[in-house]
Amino acid sequence: MSELNIETVSRTTAMLFSGRLDAPGVARLWDTAVKTVKKTGRGKIRIDLESVDYMDMAGATFISHLSRLAGSTPAEQSNVVTGVKKEFAPLLDLSQKSKNEALSPPPKVSYIEKTGKDLTTSLEDAKMFITMVGEITAALFSCLKNPGRVRWADTWMVAERSGVNALPIVILISFIVGLVMAFQAAIPMRMFGAEIYVANLIGIAMVRELGPLMTAIVLAGRSASAFAAEIGTMKINEEIDALTVMGMEPIRFLIVPRVIAATLITPLLTVFSNLVGILGGMVVILSFGYPPISYYNQVVGFVSWEDLAGGLVKCFVFGLLIAATGCIRGYQTLRGPSAVGDATTRAVVSSIILIAVFDGIFSVIYFYLGI
Amino acid sequence: MSKTIINVRHLCAGYNHNAIMEDLNFDIQSGEVFVILGGSGCGKSTVLKHMIGLVPPVSGQVFIHGEDITNARGKARKRLLAGIGVAFQNGALFGSMTVLENIMLPLMEFTDLPREAIEAIARVKLDLVDMGHALYLLPDELSGGMKKRAAIARAMALDPAILFLDEPSAGLDPLTSAELDRLILELAGALNITFVIVTHELESILTISDRVIMLGKKEKGIIAQGDPRKLKADPSNPYVYKFFNRNP
Numbered sequence A: 001m002s003e004l005n006i007e008t009v010s011r012t013t014a015m016l017f018s019g020r021l022d023a024p025g026v027a028r029l030w031d032t033a034v035k036t037v038k039k040t041g042r043g044k045i046r047i048d049l050e051s052v053d054y055m056d057m058a059g060a061t062f063i064s065h066l067s068r069l070a071g072s073t074p075a076e077q078s079n080v081v082t083g084v085k086k087e088f089a090p091l092l093d094l095s096q097k098s099k100n101e102a103l104s105p106p107p108k109v110s111y112i113e114k115t116g117k118d119l120t121t122s123l124e125d126a127k128m129f130i131t132m133v134g135e136i137t138a139a140l141f142s143c144l145k146n147p148g149r150v151r152w153a154d155t156w157m158v159a160e161r162s163g164v165n166a167l168p169i170v171i172l173i174s175f176i177v178g179l180v181m182a183f184q185a186a187i188p189m190r191m192f193g194a195e196i197y198v199a200n201l202i203g204i205a206m207v208r209e210l211g212p213l214m215t216a217i218v219l220a221g222r223s224a225s226a227f228a229a230e231i232g233t234m235k236i237n238e239e240i241d242a243l244t245v246m247g248m249e250p251i252r253f254l255i256v257p258r259v260i261a262a263t264l265i266t267p268l269l270t271v272f273s274n275l276v277g278i279l280g281g282m283v284v285i286l287s288f289g290y291p292p293i294s295y296y297n298q299v300v301g302f303v304s305w306e307d308l309a310g311g312l313v314k315c316f317v318f319g320l321l322i323a324a325t326g327c328i329r330g331y332q333t334l335r336g337p338s339a340v341g342d343a344t345t346r347a348v349v350s351s352i353i354l355i356a357v358f359d360g361i362f363s364v365i366y367f368y369l370g371i
Numbered sequence B: 001m002s003k004t005i006i007n008v009r010h011l012c013a014g015y016n017h018n019a020i021m022e023d024l025n026f027d028i029q030s031g032e033v034f035v036i037l038g039g040s041g042c043g044k045s046t047v048l049k050h051m052i053g054l055v056p057p058v059s060g061q062v063f064i065h066g067e068d069i070t071n072a073r074g075k076a077r078k079r080l081l082a083g084i085g086v087a088f089q090n091g092a093l094f095g096s097m098t099v100l101e102n103i104m105l106p107l108m109e110f111t112d113l114p115r116e117a118i119e120a121i122a123r124v125k126l127d128l129v130d131m132g133h134a135l136y137l138l139p140d141e142l143s144g145g146m147k148k149r150a151a152i153a154r155a156m157a158l159d160p161a162i163l164f165l166d167e168p169s170a171g172l173d174p175l176t177s178a179e180l181d182r183l184i185l186e187l188a189g190a191l192n193i194t195f196v197i198v199t200h201e202l203e204s205i206l207t208i209s210d211r212v213i214m215l216g217k218k219e220k221g222i223i224a225q226g227d228p229r230k231l232k233a234d235p236s237n238p239y240v241y242k243f244f245n246r247n248p
């Protein structure tokens, strides 16, 4: 245990420390000691360490802090401390040598400055996004002209990881969406005896809208984030710089395989999603006592090939958007501990927004085309 | 002075039951600077990680202050860990905190010191490794050598009795590295801190270390041990002789 006795003899205050000056000991005495020194003022303090049994760096820092408060010049400061045992002298030297000057923390930026900075960053960000879209498009075309330059092994691996492995979740979600939608629609339609037309509703809704949309959203959550994290981590580890200096364009090397794979697998996944969603609706209709063949006839008679094609064309675009957004956000990763996390968040958010916007654009186009 | 503080007994070090080192036995005395040597990838960091209880051994024990750290759980483990400081090979600073906050963190967690005191102690530690000018930078804004020095300061934050340093001087310029050597000697002398250091810096080994062990990858064990100055002069083991004399 540490102790501090304070004695005032003829205008000099003696602070007699004893016991163990380690972290717990210092914690006990810090406030009292600092207050005493500040109250007494410079030139009238003596710090006595004669009865200190143990001292570590915490203790030494404590003593030098006090001596710095008690004396203005280094000479004065070292005169303040007396009775230092031989074994503690080097420690005190170490801590006294440290300048410990008040290096003030960096100033806080004002709100207006911060807003302005945020605005410029988002503008720059948008500019970079557009540039990257252009570069990716150019790289894609050059690869299509010269398919040998595409890294097909990587492309297959990405197709497996973000396509085949996504199949269970796509199936699950589509089945539930089909089932729930059919159930909700069947209740009011039954009042008019029209529940068999639920088949038409499910068929058209799945094939034109929900199949592509559900698949795209699952992919945005699963793959856009994964692409952003993979590429973002490579950026942080300077792997992208390494690729660049070895003369391999990162876009062709990393982004093109992902974009090709995602663009090709999205329509495939959508076909499954359509089918399973329609099956989900069928479960409801069967439970109303209709035979499967009438559900089938209703769907096939109503949903046209144009509906299916329209849905699948959308999917190519969604796949492209998801992969490109994920890769670009990853590529834009800055430095810092939360950079990869930010990049993945931005990848998911941006790709979902883009999916919604492009879905709207497609609706308008299809309306004018009469599809 | 010559009290043993760490005993390694029949330690088989490795990952997932694959031994990289087999049947290691050595003791470390209190206050000594003990260096672990060996070729790149031979398992030095692995042995170090076993000695701080981070990786469970394939078999064997490591005693710190007579207590087995490999089997310590809960409070006992926490108490053992509070008495050691570790600076990892790649720094392992917390990226979301400034350098100063990184050093202050263990002090805030484990002591009742007032904030002012903690900051003063953290600044002294950072000044010791000559990082007093970079208090408010994030680890991300540091060079490799600066990260290393900040990590050493963090390892020293709680004044541990034993400091484990994994390649402290790799990536430092010769002057800073010599500074660090001086600091290690000073701390070992002034505070009786025991150092367990993994390093390749021959110069620094010859300056600071009291005793070395050299690990062999093929032998899966200790191929030489003792005073480095004697090992350098002794040509009886050709590999060790070449290692110390930089003669391939």
Ligand SMILES: Nc1ncnc2c1ncn2[C@@H]1O[C@H](COP(=O)(O)OP(=O)(O)OP(=O)(O)O)[C@@H](O)[C@H]1O
Binding pocket: B015, B020, B038, B039, B040, B041, B042, B043, B044, B045, B046, B047, B089
């Ligand atoms: N987490 C791990 N799991 C399995 N094996 C590992 C792991 N970490 C390292 N190894 C293997 O253990 C061996 C020794 O690695 P270690 O990091 O201990 O080497 P080192 O002697 O510290 O080398 P260096 O001087 O390059 O730091 C290596 O062959 C490595 O492949």
Ligand SMILES: [Mg+2]
Binding pocket: B044, B045, B046, B089, B166
């Ligand atoms: Mg290592």
